[in-house]
Amino acid sequence: MSAAFTPALPDERLAAGAARLATRHAGRFSAETVQGLLTDSYRRLAETASVTTHLVVLAERFTAERLDALAHVQGAPGSGLARVLFVCSHNAGRSQLAAALLQHRAGGRVTVSSAGTHAGPGIEPHIVQVLTEAGADAAGAFPKPLTDEVVRAADIVITMGCGDACPVVPGRRYLDWPVADPDGAPIAVVRAIRDDIDRRITDLLAGLPST
Template identity: 50%
Template sequence: MTLHATDPYSAIVDDLAYSYDGVFSRESVAGAVADARHLLEPVSTVQTFLPILVARHAKEQLTAAAQAEGRVAKAVPELLFVCVQNAGRSQMAAALAEHLSAHRVHVRSAGSAPAGSINPLVVEVLAERGIALTTAYPKPLSDNVIGAADVIITMGCGDACPIFPGKRYEDWNVADPAGRPIEVVRDIRDDIQARVTALLRDILN
């Protein structure tokens, strides 16, 4: 790994260019890092952690692009959960799917208009199920993550999610936890958990 004492983003480009050698050019990798930084810098509350988030988001987008373009194989089914802000419903669905599937699926979530942070009550009610959202953050919907998905679940985002051929789409009528008391957020969590359990049973059996 190349060290860049004053420019962590150059180091991120170096690392990802090495990881995706033969899949994407260095220029494409640098573009993904720049896009991630442009997206996350205005909403990051702790600038110290920004390079970590940028690296994670750029890697996620590059992986999704490689899968969507058929450059890398999918080891397991790819699920995408989408709501408006990616701060509540889609975060709960993604976290529950990852937890309940024992990593037999790969899960992403996104929002048509992402919020600046995850609803703290969502974090709390998932913690009650033993699920920590320590590394999650609201992310925008992109063609790459849609293209990489096998199954796309939308919740309250209307026509914001483009329709790609060959994908399985479902729209779940799930209440929005924004501004609701914790008792209601727990009910929403349980509703989503039941739906996720049924979805996983259908996909994996």
């Protein structure tokens, strides 16, 4: 039974997170909507996470990102920044590299997110190391499943080895970056993959509005 593999919902801690998120989005989303999305986020992460110790905290962060995307889709006033979404199969390597590098290079010019069509249990070991070497912040990164509202909120969706698994939303700009998979690769190869992605990030930023 699935209950043997999925941790029971920690109601008290989820309720506290839902209250914080509901307060942040007061007048935009009902408490019931926030609670439902948080519970869904927790269950999605619990299905694949290898370590569940901090799952409640991660579920709240994942829900915050989903609520921000949903607000954008519904036309709520926002920052007006271009929104870039990186998608790979497991959100454990390439898309995490790309999101952290773009966040680092963009200087606040874009809103960045990443997801996996089949989110993995954790970030691949060398990813944090090569990002730290490049001066990018990888703290707190964790694989997130791809959700509809995050795709719909994106202005640019960049796929990286996930084939046709990413849903296509009309009006979005789609790019495919044929980047090697760092899964199980030695550190020197992962550094080369990082540098390949970084060059693509440079080209992407050159084509974005300056403000």
